[in-house]
Amino acid sequence: MDQPRPSLNRDDPVVITGAGMVSALGLSVAETWKALLDGACGIRPIEGFDAGGFPCRAAAQTRLDPEQDDLYPRWPRLTGLHSHLLHHATREAIRHSNLEQAAIPGEAIGFFVGMGMVDYRVEDLSSAVQSSLDTGGSLDLEQFYSKGYREIHPLWPLSMLNNISFCLVATQWNLRGENTVFSPHADSGAQALIEGVRTLHERKARVVLAGGVSEPVSPHSLARGLLQGMLSVETQRDSTPCRPFSSKRNGTILGEGCGMAALELRSHADARGASYPAMISGYGFAFESEGEGEGPTASAIARAMRDALHSADLAPEAIDVVIAHGDGTVRGDQNEMDAIRQMFAACLNRIRVYGSKGALGHLLAGAPAVDALIGAEMIREGIIPPTLPLAEEAGDLGLPYIRREPTKTRIEKVLVNCRNQEGQCVSLLLEKVEPHRQARGTIC
Amino acid sequence: MVTGYGMVTPLGRTAEATFERASRGESGIGYLTRFDTSGLPCRIGGEVDDAWLTGFADAKARRLEKFASRGAQLAVVAATEAARQAQLDAVGHRDRIGVALGSHGDNPTVEEMRFLHRFYDSNGRWDLKGLHDEGGYAYLQFFRRKPDVAMTLLAHLFACRGSTLSIVSACAAGAQAIGEACRIIREGRCDVMIAGGCEATLTFSGFVGFVLIKALAERYTAPEKASRPFDRKRNGFVMSEGAGIVVLEALDHARARGVSILGEVLGYGDSADAYRITDTHPRGEGAILAMKAALDDAGLTPREIDYINAHGTSTQQNDLAETLAVKEVFGGRAREVPVSSNKSMIGHTIAAAGAIECILTLMGMSRSLLLPTINYEFPDPKCDLDYVPNAARPLTHRIVLSNSFGFGGQNACLCLGAWEG
Numbered sequence: 001m002d003q004p005r006p007s008l009n010r011d012d013p014v015v016i017t018g019a020g021m022v023s024a025l026g027l028s029v030a031e032t033w034k035a036l037l038d039g040a041c042g043i044r045p046i047e048g049f050d051a052g053g054f055p056c057r058a059a060a061q062t063r064l065d066p067e068q069d070d071l072y073p074r075w076p077r078l079t080g081l082h083s084h085l086l087h088h089a090t091r092e093a094i095r096h097s098n099l100e101q102a103a104i105p106g107e108a109i110g111f112f113v114g115m116g117m118v119d120y121r122v123e124d125l126s127s128a129v130q131s132s133l134d135t136g137g138s139l140d141l142e143q144f145y146s147k148g149y150r151e152i153h154p155l156w157p158l159s160m161l162n163n164i165s166f167c168l169v170a171t172q173w174n175l176r177g178e179n180t181v182f183s184p185h186a187d188s189g190a191q192a193l194i195e196g197v198r199t200l201h202e203r204k205a206r207v208v209l210a211g212g213v214s215e216p217v218s219p220h221s222l223a224r225g226l227l228q229g230m231l232s233v234e235t236q237r238d239s240t241p242c243r244p245f246s247s248k249r250n251g252t253i254l255g256e257g258c259g260m261a262a263l264e265l266r267s268h269a270d271a272r273g274a275s276y277p278a279m280i281s282g283y284g285f286a287f288e289s290e291g292e293g294e295g296p297t298a299s300a301i302a303r304a305m306r307d308a309l310h311s312a313d314l315a316p317e318a319i320d321v322v323i324a325h326g327d328g329t330v331r332g333d334q335n336e337m338d339a340i341r342q343m344f345a346a347c348l349n350r351i352r353v354y355g356s357k358g359a360l361g362h363l364l365a366g367a368p369a370v371d372a373l374i375g376a377e378m379i380r381e382g383i384i385p386p387t388l389p390l391a392e393e394a395g396d397l398g399l400p401y402i403r404r405e406p407t408k409t410r411i412e413k414v415l416v417n418c419r420n421q422e423g424q425c426v427s428l429l430l431e432k433v434e435p436h437r438q439a440r441g442t443i444c
Numbered sequence: 445m446v447t448g449y450g451m452v453t454p455l456g457r458t459a460e461a462t463f464e465r466a467s468r469g470e471s472g473i474g475y476l477t478r479f480d481t482s483g484l485p486c487r488i489g490g491e492v493d494d495a496w497l498t499g500f501a502d503a504k505a506r507r508l509e510k511f512a513s514r515g516a517q518l519a520v521v522a523a524t525e526a527a528r529q530a531q532l533d534a535v536g537h538r539d540r541i542g543v544a545l546g547s548h549g550d551n552p553t554v555e556e557m558r559f560l561h562r563f564y565d566s567n568g569r570w571d572l573k574g575l576h577d578e579g580g581y582a583y584l585q586f587f588r589r590k591p592d593v594a595m596t597l598l599a600h601l602f603a604c605r606g607s608t609l610s611i612v613s614a615c616a617a618g619a620q621a622i623g624e625a626c627r628i629i630r631e632g633r634c635d636v637m638i639a640g641g642c643e644a645t646l647t648f649s650g651f652v653g654f655v656l657i658k659a660l661a662e663r664y665t666a667p668e669k670a671s672r673p674f675d676r677k678r679n680g681f682v683m684s685e686g687a688g689i690v691v692l693e694a695l696d697h698a699r700a701r702g703v704s705i706l707g708e709v710l711g712y713g714d715s716a717d718a719y720r721i722t723d724t725h726p727r728g729e730g731a732i733l734a735m736k737a738a739l740d741d742a743g744l745t746p747r748e749i750d751y752i753n754a755h756g757t758s759t760q761q762n763d764l765a766e767t768l769a770v771k772e773v774f775g776g777r778a779r780e781v782p783v784s785s786n787k788s789m790i791g792h793t794i795a796a797a798g799a800i801e802c803i804l805t806l807m808g809m810s811r812s813l814l815l816p817t818i819n820y821e822f823p824d825p826k827c828d829l830d831y832v833p834n835a836a837r838p839l840t841h842r843i844v845l846s847n848s849f850g851f852g853g854q855n856a857c858l859c860l861g862a863w864e865g
Contacts, residue, residue, distance in 0.1 A: 107733050122564045129561045146483035149652050157653025162612035167852030170716040179716050183591045183612040285607045422596040424608045
């Protein structure tokens with residue numbers, strides 16, 4: 001039966017006027033983009049803690065130094081790495097879109113973020129536990145309940161709230177408008193972007209900052225990924241451990257990072273002379289899973305992509321590039337490629353598929369915004385970075401749609417996919433903005 | 445349109461039971477029984493009776509039960525009630541049903557922390573082999589802490605294949621989930637949304653955090669007297685657990701299948717204080733923005749509002765700032781608009797509060813009864829609105845606001861309407 005297919009307003013679409021990014025390959029959009037074009041890989045042996053006991057010992061960690069960051073130096077207990085990632089990328093997006101000069105009141109700026117899981121750090125509680133040990137070295141609960149807990153820093157509870165880094169950054173930049181925090185997986189980062197687009201179309205904000213931030217790579221996040229069966233456990237030093245769509249893929253690798261986009265209606269961007277490479281012109285989502293923790297089915301992924309196209313009144317033939325979720329999991333990548341083949345059956349000879357996770361790792365809630373901003377760069381530059389691993393393999397699922405080398409081509413429409421492990425998937429559609437409608441002051 | 449609702453609170457296992465007791469001004473607060481509170485400056489809270497957790501009915505559901513934190517189990521109880529009322533089973537297009545839930549996942553227990561600490565030395569090194577050999581940090585515990593598990597469980601149990609959202613905006617989460625769900629329906633992306641919030645943090649590690657930041661009521665003569673919003677002797681909030689779930693539906697869809705309409709979400713607005721992490725803005729600027737945004741969204745003015753369901757936590761800061769915000773938004777009319785706080789009876793159910801209070805407000809409209817603010821004994825000269833003190837008040841009211849303001853400064857406001865048919 002026919003369902004109503006809502007389409008977004010194309011006369012005054014939501015455009016991307018600013019971008020901020022932190023990843024294992026750089027501390028800005030430009031740095032990350034250049035490294036991606038060079039075919040660099042951000043996945044390295046884990047630093048910062050001894051991961052020797054885990055069967056997965058590699059991750060794509062950022063080089064961001066919180067000591068150099070100016071976010072609430074007085075509040076070290078509250079500021080886990082994810083707070084600094086979010087702060088850093090938000091600042092870049094704000095400056096990139098010249099928001100500070102635009103003098104937009106804080107209550108007219110919306111802020112939507114997909115946030116990775118917040119874990120407690122054992123060191124925050126160690127002293128409380130250690131002061132409550134009995135003579136035999138085990139925890140004396142009575143001692144802990146009556147006295148030991150007082151050793152815990154009074155701000156520790158706040159650092160455990162999922163929304164606290166969001167609120168810190170909102171305070172830092174006086175972002176007082178519409179807001180929501182979604183969590184914890186990749187779909188939540190995409191929902192944040194969608195909610196930002198919806199808020200602008202409903203004219204509930206003049207500008208929106210939206211995106212997502214990963215969890216810090218920690219023993220908790222590593223253990224969680226391993227227990228979920230997501231991670232690649234065969235980290236040979238001479239190969240790329242995260243191999244999206246490769247026949248040798250065996251799981252994903254965690255990445256750290258954050259992507260934040262400044263979004264506004266084109267009329268608003270034009271009025272203040274802001275430039276933009278692309279618009280977010282559609283989105284779709286679906287939820288369906290077969291097994292536990294295996295992610296959405298191929299039909300759900302296809303439905304999300306189809307709804308995204310419908311909301312822009314586009315046919316599959318119009319799409320130039322699909323930025324796949326492609327996290328390197330065996331079943332997940334198979335389902336996604338099945339969905340892509342089904343969806344683009346009529347144009348398989350021209351569709352190109354790209355995946356960033358071989359280079360950046362899996363940023364969970366941070367992944368969709370990073371991929372969307374990579375999509376905007378593709379549209380701007382007309383080039384698709386190489387999908388890692390660089391060498392093709394027999395039985396490669398990606399062939400012939402995935403190129404393991406940089407590909408120059410005309411790119412106007414990009415579909416970005418993401419999913420969680422539970423069965424939710426989301427697709428976002430990016431389109432080049434027609435040149436004759438470009439704002440004054442754009443540097444071409 | 446709201447076509448179903450359900451809740452489980454310290455006052456009752458259903459929406460009806462909770463409303464009934466609340467209309468008599470009863471308190472659901474008592475001494476905590478589930479963990480040892482000796483030595484803590486606050487020893488009270490609003491626990492939900494374990495007997496009210498129904499478990500999971502069929503075999504497929506039981507398979508999922510092992511993933512369910514207490515918060516998720518509460519959500520399932522509330523959603524089952526709401527789904528039955530809305531006759532959700534009869535909806536054919538499951539692709540067009542979504543879930544939006546405010547939920548934070550469970551905290552690790554002290555026993556789990558103790559276990560982990562055995563494998564962690566003071567130099568920051570993990571004995572990962574030892575941890576692994578002993579079974580690691582329990583697999584299921586990871587799931588109970590993940591904030592999207594309750595939402596995923598609901599999607600599975602009620603066969604929802606539309607959009608699923610998990611929202612973690614602290615005390616504003618329940619109201620934000622309902623607001624975001626409305627936007628998805630309004631945009632035409634889904635016909636039906638299950639929306640609300642759940643919270644179960646009455647464990648030592650969940651509780652002690654709020655003790656440490658001194659947010660909880662510490663001076664009280666009896667547990668049921670501790671939550672006293674807007675009263676001069678208020679001195680902190682009382683933590684509770686619970687869940688509230690509504691079934692939201694597009695008007696045409698509800699009419700086409702002939703299900704009764706229980707009320708209407710007319711508007712939704714949210715804001716951030718961007719002030720301080722630990723403190724509410726002293727003049728309630730974030731609250732003002734949220735209320736104005738909800739009114740704008742509904743296309744209404746303050747003149748048309750008959751009642752305000754307050755956030756009213758019973759902390760010095762919140763209740764004063766909320767009072768000032770109401771005065772700013774309503775001007776000369778502020779004292780004419782009744783304002784009451786359900787938290788005086790239920791306590792603060794954090795991520796569930798916005799949803800529970802939305803439902804109680806809808807029920808009050810359909811029954812023409814304003815629920816009271818109990819424990820209102822000593823008027824605070826700075827809080828001088830009509831708080832519906834101590835006894836429920838019969839009053840026909842059609843259009844209301846329901847406030848939810850969160851830790852960290854996230855604020856949400858829902859504008860609700862009685863359904864005129």
